[in-house]
Amino acid sequence: MTNSIPAPALEKLQQPAQSINNDEIDLREVARTLGRHSKLIAGVTATMVLLSGFNALSQKPVWEGQFQIVLEDKDSGQRGLFKALQANSLFSQFTGNTGTSRSSLKTEVKILTSPSVLMPVYQFVKKQKQQQGIDVEGFRLSDWVGNVKVDLQRGTSVLNISYQDTDKKLILPVIRLISKTYQDYSGRDRTRGISQSVSYLEKQISELRKESAKSMRSAQAFALDNGLPLEGSGSLSATGLMSSQMAQGNSLTGGATLGPSSIDSSRSAAQSKVNSLMQQLAAARAAGENTVYVAPQFEANIELYGELQQLQSQLEEKLALLKPNDQSIQALKRRISSRTAYINQQTIGLLEGQLNTAQAQLTSVTRPRDVVLKHRELMSKALRDEKTLAGLEGQLQVMQLEKARQTEPWELISTPTLLDNPVAPNKKKIVALGVLGGLVLGAGAALVVDRRRGLVFSKGELKKALPCPLLKQLNVADPSSWVEPIELLAAGTLANPGDGAIALIPVGTVPNGQLDQFGRTLQQAIGNRELKITTDLLQSRDCSHQLLLASPGGANRLQLEHLKMRLALQGKPVTGWVLLDKSQVVS
Template sequence: MPFPSSTPRETNGHGNGHGNGHGSGRPEFVPVMAPPPSLVEKGDDVDFSQLIGVLKRRAGVFLGVAALSFGGLTLWHLSRPPAYSGSVNLLVEPVTNVTPLALENVVGAQGGGASGLDYDSQIRVLRGPAVIEPILANIQRRYPNITYNALLSRLSIVQEGESKVLRVTYNDADPAVVSFVLDQVIEGFVDYSVQDRQGDLRRGLTFLDEQLQEKWQEVEAIESDLSEFQKRYDIVNVNATSESVTQRLNQMLADQEQLRVELTALEPLYDNLRDQVGFDPDTAIRVANLNESPTYQALLGDLRELEQTIAAESARFQTDTPMIEALEDQRQQLLPLLETEAQRLVGEAVEADTLGYKGSVSQGLMQQLVDTANQMQVLQTQDQAIGQTVRQLQAEIQRLADLSRSFQQIDRELTVAESSLNQLLASRQEMRLQMARQASPWEIISPLSESSITKTTNLPRNLLLSTVVGLMLGGVAALLRDRIDQAFHSTDELIKTTQLPNLATIPNAPALQKQPLLIEPNLAATMADVLTQSQSPEKLYTSFSFAEAFYSLEANLRMLSSDVPVQVVALTSSVPGEGKSTVCAHLAIAAANMGRRVLLIDGDLRKPSQHLIFAQPNRQGLSDLITQAIDDPNDLVLQLPGNPNLHLLTAGARPPAPGRLLSSRKMQQLTEQFRRHYDLIIFDTPPLSGMIDAKLTAAHADGLLLVVRLHRSERSEIQRVLADLGNTAQAPLLGLVVNGVPQSRQSGYDYYYGYYGRPQVAVGLEENV
């Protein structure tokens, strides 16, 4: 059969000879979606819609278990004998808070509550053997069959809210037994209260005496420690001594500050005097001593007379005359003598001819310099002495601080011990006053009477309880049954679990069991033509919803990519029996009806089915094109009658190694050749479970569609398939095609069904009815 005569289409501007690693012209398709992730484990959040769906699916289990549970519980309630109950209220504490202070202290010291009574503990004591056994002995004189355990199982003691009242209740099938047992129990509780109240007071007084003895010893020990501390450190009051030392320290610091101020004021005067005199104080003293030396003064006088003579003769004679030279020689002889005498007295090299001419002002300045230096020396000595005293006082303050902490700790312990001792003395006095009074027993505020003994059986309540328990057990059984079932039961659950887009939802069509195709292969011009192909109302509705699902799938495949359309698509499933081949056939018919040139290739070389669906021979097909040298592949392509856009390539002869054929270079060349002549090529591939044919075929396609059938596909198998595809598939997984979805006449299809088909076929349908 020849190919369509239209011009071959090249996708994305590429011709033959360019491809995806095989030298072909296969278009480079970039899918919109990322490769599908593995299944995601969800949390334990309650999904009420999913819960309702589970109950609907497991309605039989739910209703069966609920009915059995309800019936069993109802029979159990009806078979039980009637029960009677009586109760008595006991006031166990005074209404006003008159608990003695001493008893409150004792209870508080022993860990009791603020009210003086721990009701939980009190109830346990009342149900204990010490209280119940004397009461049981009196009861068994009349009713010997009542045992200890039987009495406790029917006896209830509870606190009435936050009140000081205990409610005592007893249940039995005989109202006379209820009345007698409650009388004996209440009488025994009242006797116990008297003994217990007196016992509490005696135990409290004993406890106080023991505490007082301990506190007396503790106070004496602390007082002895305080006396020893005062003797050891010779201090009566550490705080007073510390305050005195602190005052002395502050005074010393003030005096030291004053001395330093005076010393700072003298330093500029000292520096100025030293600059004016030109000597330090020691040198000035020695210079003063030099002025008082007779030898030095005599030599200095001779030198001055000689200099005067030289000056007078120099006015008369030249400097080189013998007289002037003789006078100069005399002068030079006097200078060493004068310098020797000055160094002997002063102790350093000085200008001997100038030291002897100090006037009264210079001598006064030197005297003031010496006095200032002496005064500064005195102030520095005083500052050092005060600094040493300050350090001693600071050390003393630090020692007193350490002693103060020890003293305060001992004093604090003594204060606490004395306070506790005084409190215990007051409590003991109050306890002795309380012992002088008569302890009041517990008071019955609601005595037992015949009218207070009531029948406790409540049939409506029991029936309601049986209903609730039955529904809960039925729900649990339904959930467990659904938990065991690993199949997917809803489209939302499937999409949520796989995180893959749903490209089509194929409704369940029981009519497929009678005929392989619900959409006729003949070309339909309008939707009304599709509808009028069926005559019965049920088949009419089924054909519409079924066909509309495949038209939606075809449209979704168009819109997967805006740049490069999906031209070659492979359909597969996880396991056999999910309707993969039927989906391929109807998708091909829907695409052909929409005006696209479609080639349906039966790639299931192991178990082909497309020739059976379309009632065509399978003499030669895909396997023959790959294994044999056929010049024109179009000779094996079948054009289906009634639809010039729909073509079929059957599987052909069954080869011994289908995988080798599907992965061959010849298979790639055939696919690329078909691409140039068809708008859409659909491969029907085997299931993924245990076979690699689908993955090998998908390597030649633009994408892979996974057909999943509700109520059949299991979670573990889908998980394994998706993980395997994510690791090994060379084509992107475009999405899901959910098959076998239950139909609902309330869906949106019903509206469009009426819009398209009801006006044209309503009369015919009424006549057939």
């Protein structure tokens, strides 16, 4: 007769063995696993504690020195002229920006821990250790810099600086040298920047002085060649007082002027005077013998005016006493007409002389347009060079004064001090870490050992591995409590009207005492029915019921898989299984 494998059993058989290992982690089972291997965990933890304690005792004490420094110059609010130079993009690259913004402070902190700043301190420490007979072959700057810690106190520009070393006697000399190095560094960049700025200005002034003299000579030579006034013959001072000089004009009689518009001004003034004289000359000619043309600007006519006024007075007196046709009155009238004509002629002659002079002056300042424009261009360049030169000379004076001014270095707000107690090693912390590490390593080792042994302690994993339902969980610590559940099983699930035999199949290894106790109790419950305790499935297949008996850790996963496969091949239904465990929790 051929036994067929039931479909559910075949599906379970076809599932990979690893399926029972893909469950979620049960923390209670993990805790039970750790409890089962408590001796292993305790051993690993004790070993780690001993090792960490030995490590803490073998380490040399680490000493620390500290001081505080303000990352600002007391004189950072510099002179107004120097601030103006810093605002100038041309010189800001030399003088630097002394602002204390948060980003610049962080940059400064990074620079202070750089090898370029701490190199002298490193050389000193290396030399001291070498004198003590310590091998400094592997003493590297990059490793030593980690002993210097620079922290910016939050919300301030105060730096907390500390240095650590195993040599207590070396702490104070090194911390003092660090403070001196930082103070020297605080003024180093400022001095170097100002020196570079002074050198740059001196070079530019030397070149521009030559260029300014050349441009002024060109303008003056052009003026001489074209009969123009010599403009800009004086040079500007370093203080830049050129506005008043440029405002000075020149009279029509000649003289030096400053400013490219003086030629146009002279020409306009000369033309205006010519026009005025021509109008006066026309008016004097139109006056004739009857009216005197008064020209008070001429001192030569003052006496003639006086004589004319006397004659007019005499005429008025005679007209009051004599008739108009009197010979004496007619004679006075002729004398007055003659004197009037003479005064007008005298005035005309003087006006003509002034007109000729004014026309000559107009001719002297009148030049072709191209000549005037060229002269204006040359003078503008000469004056521009002079102004630039004066500005640079003023800036050079400011930088020289700033260079001569002494500045205070960064202020120490606490003296370098050595802490009374070493800061390392922290023995309690090392031992605590050893305990923690031992527990973690011990727990990990326990889980690995438990997993490699493959024994199944989890009720849930047994449920999934066995191809039948769990009927009952019995407490091995109290065998007397087994009687009632077993009798209920015998009268219920295991009842058989035909009085067929019952096969009790141990799963893996069940302690003999527990197996015997369960067998006796079950035999009493089933009475005269036969009870077969066997692991041979060929013997159990003829029984009316097959009952599996399991205990935690009694079988490994491979044994469970083999049992599952054999039961599937047998094709005989399994009634269920009973779990013997210390727990009294019923599933």
